[in-house]
Amino acid sequence: MTETPDPASGPGTLWLVGTPIGNLGDLTPRAIEVLAGAELVCCEDTRRTGKLLQHAGIRANRLAVANDHTEYHRISDVLDVLGSGGDVAVVTDAGMPGVSDPGERLVRAAIDAGHSVSAVPGPDAVTTALVISGLPTDRFAFEGFLPRSGRDRSARLLGLAEESRTVVLYEAPHRIERTLADLAETCGGDRRVAVCRELTKLYEEVVRGTLDTIEIGEPRGEYVIVLGGAVVDDTPPDDDTIRAALRDELASGSSKRDAIAAVSKRLNLPKKQVYALAITE
Structure with a gap:
């Protein structure tokens, strides 16, 4: 060592x-x-x-x-x-x-x-909040403070909506309520969340729930938000879903070859599987 x-x-x-x-x-x-x-x-x-x-x-x-x-x-x-x-x-x-x-x-x-x-x-507040949040800790992402406004904030929020890992964010007391509301609107109110304040201090508090039910009371102190990851649907698409995706690509003007490639990439499927359905269309 x-x-x-x-x-x-x-x-x-x-x-x-x-x-x-x-x-x-x-x-x-x-x-x-x-x-x-x-x-x-x-x-x-x-x-x-x-x-x-x-x-x-x-x-x-x-x-x-x-x-x-x-x-x-x-x-x-x-x-x-x-x-x-x-x-x-x-x-x-x-x-x-x-x-x-x-x-x-x-x-x-x-x-x-x-x-x-x-x-x-x-x-450090990142791992302290993470391990007491009750949310998965095996894979997580740290986002720090979100941009305060504008296109950058919207883009980051949209990214969080699709993030399957647990996410840790920092927030100031005067922005915590707005950020929780924005997260609920973008990520969905059923996403699990833990909001931590006064970590390691006498009045340490952790409020756990979902984005549409959580109540943090009067904002005080610096906050750490631990947001549960988006639920990923691992169910493979059925043949009807693949055919519908192919029809959408063809209707938009793609050639059959390009449509097969696009659907294969979008649905994460082997091209052979998509091709077999394309030739029956």
């Missing part, structure tokens, strides 16, 4: 450090070790991270803001520290950096410059 880098020795490493999503007791000893030894700690909010460090008994060497607006401009500082052999720790307000939070651009810049990048695993 390959050993992970030691934060106390070797060349500078960029560390992605998972921090608590609510309960400060979830900060791991290894995270404390890396944060204490880092020459630079990049964070979204110095006040919030400062409180976390104070709770852990850490006096940071240097704190710098790397949020959605400043991450790109922080790259040169990070590379300077790494280039001089110092470690840089990246944290976000909660959870794992780079997952719907800043960090991805710093990682790419460090890798491109030839520096070591590693992570201290920690709490």
Whole structure:
């Protein structure tokens, strides 16, 4: 088994450090070790991270803001520290950096410059919500925050309507009701869903049901939506369905050859099977 880098020795490493999503007791000893030894700690909010460090008994060497607006401009500082052999720790307000939070651009810049990048695993809202949702966990997709409006939002919602895997989404309190309504309209009210809030905190709450029956009460706090996958009909199409599809293709002007190819692809059937029915039409 390959050993992970030691934060106390070797060349500078960029560390992605998972921090608590609510309960400060979830900060791991290894995270404390890396944060204490880092020459630079990049964070979204110095006040919030400062409180976390104070709770852990850490006096940071240097704190710098790397949020959605400043991450790109922080790259040169990070590379300077790494280039001089110092470690840089990246944290976000909660959870794992780079997952719907800043960090991805710093990682790419460090890798491109030839520096070591590693992570201290920690709490994250994605898997926490997933495993307590009661929905299938063997295959899932993470969508983060949906676009707020327009064509991009509509396209993502349509994609979710056809997604057979469990889907995890983030949402803000002032948009949660609208997003649940949009999901019900696009995906159907019978889709199973779990809505989680205040994860790992004293008033943690998980509401489970279907999109057309779920009641979340007054919106408060940040939300994680876990949406059940669409039910996939694995029943193979019968001959009448195949013939109807062929007639539709032919009526639209396709040649018999093109119609066979199109129906075979659409219904995921062997061309020989479709051809045998086409010649009897």
